[in-house]
Amino acid sequence: DIQMTQSPSSLSASVGDRVTITCRASQSIRSYLNWYQHKAGKAPKLLVYSASSLQSGVPSRFSGSGSGTDFTLTITSLQPEDFAIYYCQQSHSTPVTFGQGTRLEIK
């Protein structure tokens, strides 16, 4: 199985800040990388697919980049509703696998 490693595991930031979360795959996954946002008690939400394509309805302050083994999710100008846990997921090979998550907290 492809291992996905996210960093950092947790991150404190303030409203208006720019943050970057990284995700590394244990082997090349080309651009088969997706990002999800998860808030407690809610359904996970797809933010970015194919490394850099923004899902419909997702604010443009979210962006993704990368290919091969290294990827990033960037959130510019953090909003209060952005504090959540973020997961990367590879869709290159079955079984699909997820990173361990990055908890984004309010400073």
Place this chain on the structure above:
Amino acid sequence: EVQLVETGGSLIQPGGSLRLSCAASGFTVSSNYMSWVRQAPGKGLEWVSIIYSGGYTDYAVSVKGRFTISRDNSKNTVYLDMNSLRAEDTAVYYCAREYSSSSVLDYWGQGTLVTVSS
């Protein structure tokens, strides 16, 4: 509007069985790939099982032989039958729709909690 609603989670003793249901609306489950994903307490997301539009199924190694995924097209519902449950199966179970056979999970339910404990 696409909606997924999971039900069936409960407290169950080790070795017991449970059926989870995922009722879909806004699309047809038989035309899509549908997955179950779980999150154990304090852990990340783990893919569990998938049913493809053609009916083929697949499972994570950790549940193979114990869990069975199925669907009822007339009810537009996906099921996960869980047998020989273990403490390590304790988790919130989510169902999710796969977008266009891409392994991208574009819609998820809110999950149902399964607790395996004596």
